[in-house]
Amino acid sequence: MAYTEEDVLRTLPGVRPVLEQVAHKWTILILTFLCEEPKRFNALKRRLDGITQKALTDALRRLERNGLVRRTVTTSSPIAVEYAVTPLGRTLQEPFLALYDWAVEHEEDLSAAREAFDRHRE
Template sequence: MDVTAPRDPPSDCRGVSEILTRVGDKWTIQVVVALREQPRRFNDIKRHVAGISQQMLTRTLKTLERDGMVVRTVRDTAPPQVDYALTELGLSLSEPVRQLARWARAHLASIQDHRLRYDENR
């Protein structure tokens, strides 16, 4: 390891940490996955994200919209219909999320095995 390499300023670390905490949230990841293929309406997203409450989905969508990862489009119909879609920024997040999901699936059995052995030795 090169000890002379410049370090990130502490303020950058805090900002990165905050973003990683937000995008690493289980609901955020699942909403991004649900929207990856196409725009969806609220109840359609809710069906794709097992276990999420209406309140948590609302909160997650608002946060993603505030961060510029989701765009909310209200269609002029009676009653109004609202679609949610990933922005370019949101789509750029979806690829690392997919890679993480692939890694998790590939290592799930191994991790479960390690947990069992660890718990047996406690």
């Protein structure tokens, strides 16, 4: 679907927070890992090398608030918290894979552009 500039400006206040959430640093990776299968917090943290506990907690809360992730607490011993992608969150899988495919396809072009930019700035 093609959007006019007016369409974008009219809908921006409503969609901007969601677009910012989806474009957040860790969101794509979190949702990609959760699309494989539900995961406990610590398993997800181990999978996301470099993410802090606070950053993961904040990201998961934002995703849950937007209906993209479901949080389930199990009262077994020990108590565990598991996160799963919701049906709404799963609808992002195809656009994420398309973005990933684009990045793989253009990886050399992007690298060459960064190198040219850096050379020009020196």
